[in-house]
Amino acid sequence: MEEALEDMGESSSPPKGFGPPGVFDIKYDIYARLLESRNEEELLNSDFREQFMAHFNRLPPSYLLDLNVDRAEDVLLHQKILTEAKDPEKRPVFHVRFIKLDDLNVDVRKNLEDIEDGSYLTEALSVRHDTFVPIHEIIFSTVDKPKLLSQLSALLSNIGLNIREAHVFSTTDGYSLDVFVVDGWPAQDANGLSKELEAAVARIEGSWSGSTHSSGADKILAMQPKIGDWEIDKRLLKMGEKIACGSCGDLYRGSYLGWDVAIKVLRSEHLDEASGVEFAQEVMILREVQHRNVVRFIGASTKPPQFCIVTEYMRGGSLYDLLHKHHNILELSMLLEFALDICKGMNYLHQNNVIHRDLKTANLLIDEHRVVKVADFGVARLQNQGGDMTAETGTYRWMAPEVINHQRYDQKADVFSFAVVLWELLTSKIPYDTLTPLQAALGVRQGLRPELPENTHPILSDLIQRCWEADPAKRPSFAEIIVELEELLKQVKSPEETSDERRENANDD
Template sequence: MLLTLQCCGQDTDGLNKAMEKAVARSKGSFPGSSHSPPAIEDASETQEKSGDWEIDRRLLKIGEKIACGSCGDLYRGIYLGQDVAVKILRSEHLNDTLEDEFAQEVAILREVQHRNVVRFIGACTKSPQLSIVTEYMPGGSLYDYLHKNHNVLKLSQLLKFAIDVCKGMEYLHQNHIIHRDLKTANLLMDTDNVADFGVARFLNQGGVMTAETGTYRWMAPEVINHQPYDQKADVFSFAVVLWELVTAKVPYDTMTPLQAALGVRQGLRPELPENAHPKLLDLMQRCWEAAPDKRPSFSEITTELETLFEEVEETTEAVNGN
C-alpha cells in the first residue's frame, strides 16, 4: 500500500471559512495562524533543477479520468510504455500559492524513495500545464476498497495494511516530512502493498507547522484549531485510518465534515468497535490522544503492530496445526 502526495484536498475547500465562523460562535477562542511555513523551494528553483525528470508532454498519453480534486484532476496515462497516474492542475485555478504548493510537492517527491511511498516518475513544470506523473496503482484507494467495495478485512490482512502505512510514514518522518492529509483516500493499493503520499511538507526549523490542510474527519485537533503542530498530527490521522480498517466504516458518517471537526475539537472520537482486538483498541486510543506528546511515534507503532502480527500468525498456525 502506498502513500500519495497531492496539492489540494478533495473535500476541505470552503470548509476552512465555515470552520472559522462556527468555532468563533462556539465557546473558546480560535487561535489564528499569521503565516504558513515557507516552501523549501519555489517554482523557479524546481524548474532549474528538473533535469531528466521533466516530462516531455508529447510522449505522455492521457487516458481516462480516475479522480477529481478541487483544483486538479487525476488521469490514467501511458509514458514511455509504462502505466502512470497523471495529476493535472486546472489552469483556471492556478495562482502563486498553488504554484508554490506544486513546487513543494515536486521537491518532496524527487527526494523520497521507499517501497511504501508512491514512485515519482516526472513532472511538467511549465505553467499553465502543471502536472505530476507517478506510478499507477491498479488497486485504487483503500477508501474505495473498504467503503465502495464493502470489503471487511481479516485481522492478519488489516495488520499488513496498517504496517505498510506505518513504514511509509516512519520513513517520511525520519526525513523530516509531515504528510498532513493521511486518510484512506490517499492510501493506494497495488497487488499486495499499500502506498501513500498526500499534502506533505518538510518540517520547518522550529519543528512545528501552522498551515491549514488535511481533511476534517481525519484531522488532529491541533490542526483544526490552527495551532502549531508537528509529526504527531499524522499519528492522530493514522488512528482514524486504523479505526476504518477495523470497522470498514466512514468516520463520523452521520455528521457533516464541519460537525465532525467541531466534535473532534471538543474531544469527540469515533465510537470504539466491539469485538476488535484489545491491543488495537488500546493503540487507537493512544494515537488519538488530545495531547500530541502522549501519542506514540510511527516507529513505536510499527514495532507494536509487527509484534501483534507475529502473535496472530502463531495463533493461526497453532489452530490450523490442530
C-alpha cells in the same frame, strides 16, 4: 398581496420550479411573509418573484431546508450579499449581526427580541453578568474555491471566535454563501466584530478574488531550475482515461517510456497561488523520497500551459475505495498488513523530516501485490523549513485536534490521523458519518472520537486510543507502532503467512 399569492398558485398545483410539495410549502411561506413586509410599489415590481426564484435556483436544496421561515428577510440579505460578491473589489463580502445571549447556567435561551426588553436584560445581567455569552452570526460570500471553508474557519479562529454552527453552500455560478454561528466575541457588538473581521481579511490580501492564476504559475515556473532530470518530455507522455477528479485537478491513467503511470493534471481555472504552492511542494518532496511504501515519482511537467505530476499507477486503487465503494470487510491479518505498510511509509517520511498533514484512506494506494503506499503530498511539509506549523491543513474527519485548534503541531499530527485510518480499516465506515466534516472537527476539538467496536482486539484497541490521544506527547511514534503491530501480527498469523513472505513474493514477481 392576494393577487401576488394567487400568481404563486395558491389554489392550484405548485408553479414550475418550486420543487416537491414539502419544498414548495417552505418557499411559499417565505414568499408570503416577504410579500407582507413589502410596500405596494415593490409588489408591483414584476421582477420580485423572478429574483426570488432565481436566488433559490442557484443554491442547493439544503439551503432552503436551513432557512428559518420566521426570519424570511434573511433571504433578501443573502441575495444582497451574493450580488455584492460579484464585484471583485468587495470580496469577500461579509455581514455580522448579534443573535442572542446564551445563559451558561440554565437551559434558557432568549431570542434577540426578548433580550431587547430592558427590564429583563438589566435584571439578568445584575444577577449573573458573567454567565451570558454573546452569540453572533457571520455570513460570508466570495468566489468558491478549494479549501475555502478551511480558510474561513482559520480566519474566525485567529480572532478568537469559536464556531458553533456552520452552514456552507455553493451556488451554481461559482460563488459561496457560508453562514457561521459563533461565540468568543466578548460583547453584543456586531460593529466591533465587523471591524475586527475587516482587519483580519485585509491581512490575507490576494487570496479571495480567485484571480491569481499568474502568481500560481509563477510558483511552478520558479522551481524549474530545481527539478532538473525529473522534468518529463510531454511528447512522450500518453494520456488515457480519466480515473478521478480532485479539488484542483484531474487524474488520468497513461503511459510514459513504458511505465504504466498516473498523471495528475492541474486545471488552469484552479491555478491560483495556493494551488501553485501545493504543486511545487509535492514535486519537491516526491523527488526526494524513495521507499516501497511511498508512491514512486516518475517526473513532472513544470512548463506551461499544462502542469502535471506523473507517478506509478496503482492498480488496486485507494483504501477508501476498497472500504467504502467495494464494501470490503478486512480480516485482522490483512488489516495489520495494510497498517504496517502505512506505518513503514510514514516512518520513512518522518525520518526524512516530512510531515504528510493529510493522511487518510483516500491518499493510501494499493498496488497489484496488495502493498499499500502513501500518496498525495500536496499539503505535506518538510519539518525543517522553519517556523512553527499552526495552519489548519488536511481533511477534517482525520484531523488532529491541535491542527483544528491552530496550535503548534509536529509529526504526531500524522499519528492521530493514522489512528482514524486504523478505525476505518476496522469498521469499513467513514469516520463520524452522521456529522458534517466541520461538525466532526468541532467534536474532535471537544474530545469526540469514533466508537471502537466491542470485538476489537484489545491490543489494537489500546494502540488506537493511544494514537488519538488529545496530548500529542502521549502518542507513540510510527517506529514504536511498527514494533507493536509486528508483534500482534505474529500472534494472529501462522508463520508461513507472515507479511515478510508476502513482500518476498511481491519482489520475485
